Amino acid sequence: MVTARIEAYLRGAIDDARKAGKLPAIETANLGLEKSRLEGSDYSSTLPMRIARAVGAAPRAIAEAIVGSASDSPMLASVEVAGPGFINFVLADPWLAEQVDDILQHGPAHAVPRLGGGVRAQIEFVSINPTGPLTVGHGRIAAFGDVLARLLKAVGYDLQREYYVNDYGNQVRLLGQSIYSHYAGQLGEDVPFPLNGYKGKYVEEWAQEVAAQAGRKYLDMTEDEAVDALSIEGVARSLAMIRADLDELQIGFDNWFSENSLHQAGDVRRVIEVLRQSGYVTEREGATWFSHGDSSHERENVLVKRTGETTYLASDIAYHVNKFAERKFDRVVNVMGADHHGHTARMYAAMDALDLGRSKLTFVLCQMVHVVVDGVPVKQSKRSGDFELLGQLVNEIGSDATRYFMISRAADSQMEFDVDLAKKKSDENPVHKIRYAHARIASILRRAEKAGIDFSDGDTSLLDRPQELGLIRAMLDYPEVVSAAAKSLEPHALPHYALSLASAFNSYYHVHRVISPDVQLTKARLKLAMAVRMTVAAVLGLMGISAPDEMIREEAE
């Protein structure tokens, strides 16, 4: 990474300045080095301004002292003091040109730092109740989690992807009851539809299928038995739908973890006892409570209901014990909807209570997606049966565009998804521009191959035009963008970067011909084009978006 190299260089200069007595000892943990926003400068450090007060000197004087001690480096064309006390670094053109060979030889991913260092980590995402199909809102969590997983893996985590299947409790039973009611109706029996039951059309369809396949089988048993059996049936069918929707988005999981299995193993009851022995449990109003924080009742949550059933919180605590104590994950990232944010404080409290190490657990909350159709917001509610389905959306605009839209925004921003706009504008969508840039480069490379041009001996030092050097600079940002996105768990930097890289190539393409009568220049530029193709493909790969070698041109409307 370029920043790491400039940091090392800057530290050397600071050391030298200090040895020469031009600078007192200073804290250099954070050099304040980042990409410069100023034109004509690549990177800049704000260190002199930050330490000015502690050092008791003017920022510019500090900067001058550091720059004065800086040695020459083939990487840098200039190191200068600017403005109120910035140190600006400009990369050297010949060094930039060399980086093309480096990218071709090692690949764009080579320079991505291994932040994960092989740490055993898990990302849990989607984990939607298996009571129906995924909505567009779920699609955001799915796409976001998937890209985050790709990022964490790219950065060197030993990562497992998990879906927590809530195949236990009231919601699942409610689904069973909903199916049962429709099923009975099919066969001429009147079983009232449960309050808050699942009203989606799929429930009726399943009931019809069950009636057709099983006949009166479920009417011949007790209602309890029938509901139990149909709950299991409903969960299986829901999971099949969910998997199908996820498949459409190219999203897969390494493990599907059953909540019910925790109950079967006795883990849920066991963890309640552990909490009780540590003094975190109180009995009140006929229920059992997880008591954390001060003595007020505000920090209390039910573990065992008056009915004797355990709550979701109890299962989830047992689940996290399983993740950390049993399966020994050193880092767990949970991606979920922001409507669950109240749950995070309780889980952190449980992590503390059980001494599991709260810093190993991170929650990422995706804000709601407001679906707009015909300019009217569609109220998303799985239970009212009035919702926009993810499957429909993917069918209409495709996996690539859906993923691109879903990960383009920061998780903590709400998002408006205008289905009509996405459909109508899909041809003008940024994702097309990026994929098109890739296809265009592939086409150029095909043409070169047909012409029998072997550019393996191309001399990249011929790449000295501003647009060429700009493209190389953009490619050097790849590892920076990937590592920053992985570190902050913010995949939305990727689509923005991909777009700027594609735009940089398109600009270049319109100013300079890659294939020209100048054979040497052609070879050098083919190398450049190849490196850009590789980098574009790498970002698209991280986003889970296809990088086609050719695109079929559709007729204009």
Added chain:
RNA sequence: GCGCCCGUAGCUCAGCGGAGAGAGCACUGGUCUUCGGAACCAGGGGUCGGGGGUUCGAAUCCCUCCGGGCGCGCCA
């Protein structure tokens, strides 16, 4: 009433302590007919919700108000 998130260009959103505030779309004008035009270039458009504060420096941090979303012990 309490807690979390958001309020930046006409629209959808980046930027989240640094140097004239950006992108995509939309709009206006231009290049060009190309190694795939689903292209490129230029332009207009912003009291960064309002007001205080901290700082050498605030869209960015703190307080407060206004507006929107979500949540608030026995749903998951």
